[in-house]
């Protein structure tokens with residue numbers, strides 16, 4: 001057996017946390033030979049609930065779970081962590097505007113960025129799930145000057161999974177036939193889920209589907225609004241699918257993308273495709289050996305360009321709203 005990998009999860013007693021940590025303990029991130037130590041962070045009022053979750057982890061008798069650490073101290077949670085999954089965030093409450101949500105999350109991600117900087121393992125990799133994910137990630141990254149910025153990512157994998165499934169259903173093909181899906185930009189309703197560079201059975205997806213109007217008028221807004229649709233139907237936000245997406249995000253970063261395919265994560269913007277500097281932007285990425293690079297050479301249409309510009313504009317506005325938390 002290998003040495004255990006330390007995985008920190010924040011907001012571990014929340015809805016996504018409850019769907020996430022059992023899968024990590026089961027070995028879903030790194031495979032059946034790799035033990036893990038779970039380092040679970042909560043705020044003091046949720047520590048009782050977290051203890052209950054830890055009892056259930058014990059009761060599962062997971063062979064790969066070497067240790068479970070429960071804490072309300074970020075310095076303890078991120079101690080030697082190789083993977084930090086930042087799920088906990090201030091929820092949006094009634095009457096709260098997006099701007100208020102952004103600034104309510106500022107102090108959380110300043111504190112966690114600093115604690116990662118001071119305590120995490122040299123190979124630290126960070127995935128921000130808590131919303132607004134891209135901008136929370138930007139804040140944490142800014143407050144962790146000793147961690148290479150490229151280790152900070154925001155999760156757009158749920159959007160990617162939603163887009164991939166929708167294309168498979170529309171084409172009447174199995175999910176595995178759909179590749180090269182991209183989410184551009186922000187994890188928000190301005191994101192651009194890109195079917196025009198996707199493939200179905202290794203062919204460009206748009207001609208296979210044969211209905212560009214459906215892509216533009218139905219596919220794009222449905223993926224953009226899917227989170228709200230789940231809330232409307234379930235009375236609660238996506239939890240199991242968000243946890244699954246977080247697992248997929250780490251799996252792909254850890255194991256790499258398949259030849260010819262790519263995935264999407266929010267990363268520090270590179271300027272590729274005219275995107276602005278200084279934000280966390282989701283791109284098509286090839287990944288191998290823990291490193292990633294933006295897929296280059298994609299031919300963007302006017303439609304693609306204007307959708308990418310819209311989500312970039314929102315990210316710039318979010319960045320301006322949290323300027324106080326950036327160093």
Ligand code: NAX
Nearest residue numbers: 011013014015016042043046088089108129130131158242
């Ligand atoms: P819950 O409210 O069920 O759980 C959040 C947990 O975080 C709570 O237990 C709370 O006590 C904890 N928490 C709050 N502040 C904390 C802090 N400073 N340190 C540690 N823990 C803290 O929310 P849940 O449904 O689990 O969603 C978590 C976050 O994921 C939300 O911000 C949500 O908006 C976001 N989502 C992101 C998605 C994505 O695709 N990136 C999709 C799903 C989800 O909406």
